[in-house]
Amino acid sequence: MTDTQSRTETDDTAVFDDAQNAELDRGPFQQWAADSIENPERVYRAMFYVAAIFFLFTTLFPFYWLLMVALTPEGQLQDIVFTPNGFNPGAFVEVFQTIPFHWYMFNSFVIALASTVLVLIIGSLAGYAFGRLEFPGKVPLMLLVLVISFFPPAAFFIPLNDLFNTSFFLLEPITGDGTLYNTPGAMVLPLSAIFMPLAIFILTTFYAQIPDGLEDAARVEGTTRLGALFRVIIPLSAPGVATAGVLTFIAVYNEFFFSFLMTDGQPENWAPILEGILAYQGQYEVLYHLMAAASIIGVIPVAILVVIAQEKIVSGLTAGALKE
Amino acid sequence: MARVRLENITKRYGEETAVDGISLEVEDGEFVTFVGPSGCGKSTTMETVAGLTRPTEGRVYIGDDDVTDLAPKDRGVAMVFQNIALFPHMDVYENISFGLRLRKYDDEEVRRRVEQAADIVQLEDMLERMPAEMSGGQQQRVGIARAIVRNPDVFLMDEPLANLDAKLRVHMRTELQRLHRELDATVIYVTHDQAEAMTMSNRIAVLNDGTLQQIAPPLVCYNEPTNLFVAGFIGSPSMNFADGTLTEDGLETNNFTVALDATQVPGVTVGDDVTLGIRPEDVYLTRDADSLAAPTATITARSDVLEPMGDEMFVYLLLSERADSSMEQDPSTSSDQLLMSVSPDTAIEAGQELELVLDRSKIHLFETETSDALVHGVTDLSQRESGTTPTEADS
Missing domain, CATH: 1.10.3720.10 (MetI-like)
Known part of the structure; x- marks a missing residue:
């Protein structure tokens, strides 16, 4: 009895797996679109992170650059991108x-x-x-x-x-x-x-x-x-x-x-x-x-x-x- | 402690007149209640005493001083509010001592008086609590302590019990009476609850539409109302009214006639419209009326709805066949209905034909047009009545 039951269950799972595999036939973008339709919260969350990171970047990057400029010794201001050109906390x-x-x-x-x-x-x-x-x-x-x-x-x-x-x-x-x-x-x-x-x-x-x-x-x-x-x-x-x-x-x-x-x-x-x-x-x-x-x-x-x-x-x- | 005298107080808000020429005097140590329906001006009148509202016309005197132009803080009054109005950012001690600290009493004195006040309202253990941590009754007791701690000349209480539940309200009612006795203070109390007014006051001031209707001891207001409004407002359930006309035979209403000598009724003559008022407890079944010294002629009616209340039973009666039993009709306003209160074990069934009499000594007559009371009790006006009450006719 138990055996039969478990076998049936396995069978069911197999069918389910087939469906999953069918999904895999789609391209990654199609896959993502399908997921999004099914689960819109994920998209909203992703959008929130994109927006938040964008605002944080535009707000904080000037400060970061200000710090880099401050730390660069006098007269060496060229070529500052992400690191100071020298180090002068003084x-x-x-x-x-x-x-x-x-x-x-x-x-x-x-x-x-x-x-x-x-x-x-x-x-x-x-x-x-x-x-x-x-x-x-x-x-x-x-x-x-x-x-x-x-x-x-x-x-x-x-x-x-x-x-x-x-x-x-x-x-x-x-x-x-x-x-x-x-x-x-x-x-x-x-x-x-x-x-x-x-x-x-x-x-x-x-x-x-x-x-x-x-x-x-x-x-x-x-x-x-x-x-x-x-x-x-x-x-x-x-x-x-x-x-x-x-x-x-x-x-x-x-x-x-x-x-x-x-x-x-x-x-x-x-x-x-x-x-x-x-x-x-x-x-x-x-x-x-x-x-x-x-x-x-x-x-x-x-x-x-x-x-x-x-x-x-x-x-x-x-x-x-x-x-x- | 002090007398409070209002002289022709009028308050208008734009076109609206909230209070219209109220004059009254509250004696030293007296407990006077302002009672009336919502919007009758009772709270506004009290606010003019407190100084929170400036009267458009009229003067307010406390003691012998004209305080009309004084700020509330300089009037020697304390107030208990309907919404309690404790300062939520202060603990109980700070709330009670607020007025004392403003007046720069020294700390020792403040502590002594706060503890004394807290003792009176039984809040000794709660001085450290914040108002939000207390129940409604406790909060209101803090409000009362805040008022008594300054030992004011006059207490003003604006529906202090309205926001409490029924059981607590009855308890606080007795507390306030005890407090009034202990402090021997002049109290002006505002309520729309006539039970509070009847039980607590030395005198009741009944207000309606911004005018003073009557100011008298509770039982006088009950037994000798000056007009239809007071008669209907004081007493629960309220008085029955029946509109009628004065004739040679007496007062004829749609459904019954009360025999009386029209010439003896002061202020009106035969042909004038007169309203009869009778309280539910003064309506009797004829078979129970033996003890009555002066019953009226028998009135027939049909019982409609019975309301057993435990200690008494209210019987709604229909006086004529025309009357329908719609519940919307208020027996106090419909001449075709009558409310009777009888002892709860009286054998009455709904829909039964009943024979009733009224107690002549408790009949009130009002002039319909002006609504002013003409006479309370018509026992002595019955010379012309014959047949049904021969004993009276003889006398």
């Missing part, structure tokens, strides 16, 4: 010896941090108003904020530059000659304004989701509306605030236009990293390896920030997206 130290690059970094940090704080404070107040209050003209006002964020920065530049070069009596105690040119203010003000709308939108979405009852409870318990914002609404919207803050910080830190034009490029005049990197470019020579090394050093803080905050940023952006 470039990362030279960066600071040639010019006070740390000073430029400090300037950038101060400017980015000040802008972030300014954006978060004003953005929170605006987000509270847009997210939690009813007032006439709310939607048009919000659209106006959005429209302003679409303006090209170049459109503001000439009036702003003119304004920042005008002497103001009131500013004299702070800035000496009374102008904002060559001060952090010349970058913090326009950059905060430009990156404010994004922060307002993120914060509005978050603040709108906090139940009214919590704010009422805080106000009855003894806070003002503003106190309720800072003690209850903001702590509960931490992912949103972190997202808005990190995005603003990175955007300001990376900004080129105003950073390039609002100072004379001297570190003591609050020139940011950008000017530092360009400072390796003299009239007669360009220290490419130092520019590359400085670029890498400049990227590191932002990279660290993103790695630390990425979970919050992702949850922050999607929480907003999932709401509607």
